[in-house]
Amino acid sequence: MSQTVDRALSILPLLAQGPADLGQVADRLGVHKSTALRLLRTLHEHGLVYRQQDQRYRLGARLFALAQEAVENxxxxxxxxxxxxxxxxxxxxxxxxxxxxxxxxxxxxxxxxxxxxxxxxxxxxxxxxxxxxxxxxxxxxxxxxxxxxxxxxxxxxxxxxxxxxxxxxxxxxxxxxxxxxxxxxxxxxxxxxxxxxxxxxxxxxxxxxxxxxxxxxxxxxxxxxxxxxxxxxxxxxxxxxxxxxxxxxxxxxxxxxx
Missing domain, CATH: 3.30.450.40 (GAF domain)
Structure with a gap:
């Protein structure tokens, strides 16, 4: 698995524990904030994470929809x-x-x-x-x-x-x-x-x-x-x-x- 994909997927279990801001995500991944932001933006574009008004990120509705669809099938x-x-x-x-x-x-x-x-x-x-x-x-x-x-x-x-x-x-x-x-x-x-x-x-x-x-x-x-x-x-x-x-x-x- 490429390092970029690995890092992006590592964000999901982090956000499953609750909303986190950019700094928290970067610290958890051990990367610069710019790298964490790029990963979060990609996940956001696919509906897998969502940025709240307080600038913290949480899991996106698309992720839950995919999980439900997978279970049903x-x-x-x-x-x-x-x-x-x-x-x-x-x-x-x-x-x-x-x-x-x-x-x-x-x-x-x-x-x-x-x-x-x-x-x-x-x-x-x-x-x-x-x-x-x-x-x-x-x-x-x-x-x-x-x-x-x-x-x-x-x-x-x-x-x-x-x-x-x-x-x-x-x-x-x-x-x-x-x-x-x-x-x-x-x-x-x-x-x-x-x-x-x-x-x-x-x-x-x-x-x-x-x-x-x-x-x-x-x-x-x-x-x-x-x-x-x-x-x-x-x-x-x-x-x-x-x-x-x-x-x-x-x-x-x-x-x-x-």
Missing amino acids: LDVREIAHPHLAALNDRTGHTVHLAVHEDGEVLYIDKVESRYPVRMYSRIGKPVALTVAAVAKLLLADLPEPERRALAVKLDYPRYTPRSTPDAAAFLQELATVREQGWATDLGGHEESINCVAAPIRGADGRVVAAMSVSAPNVVVTAEELLALLPQVRRTAEAISHDYSGTTPPKETEVSVDE
Whole structure:
């Protein structure tokens, strides 16, 4: 990267902390005021910074518009799919991707198991909100007032003896999911199906989607599926970094007890 571009881009995080005058910008960059002024004028011409009446500079509206446009055009399914396929290739189990839209949690991608026993789920199909692992992750990320309002409105079907029985139990489970950063459905929807899930986060840390690995008991036990949780979490973190455009940290082992 050229020195001029590097210096110009260094101005943006400085102004993100609040308005700054020419001298402050020059001092931070370690350049003469004339150089700082030339950089600021170029950024101003493109709407990326704005000069206030008090002669201080702040971030420009064009920068926010570009950021919003970029977010709106991100396709989490397109970004996630290669990672989902790779996880499916390593484990052989069904991998799902889901989002929260208009009060429903919907599957938006699915990579089928390599085993003869297949799950009855399809892209576009809503999931069972009170038991599905992906739903727990997406709903756990809601602000507490929204979580409580939603919990009292929901019905709690007894799909199996392990289904969530009522609003109080659901809220407690969401609190646990929020704290630990992952979720399970161990026979809550179908007694023979188990699932582990992890969140996909945007640059602001909010959960934008959730991914899961599911398998029937005839293929692997619940304990064997839970042993895959570190892989599931690493995959979700890799998708999160691709989605938010951030550099992933050095790989560390993730344990179920974290």
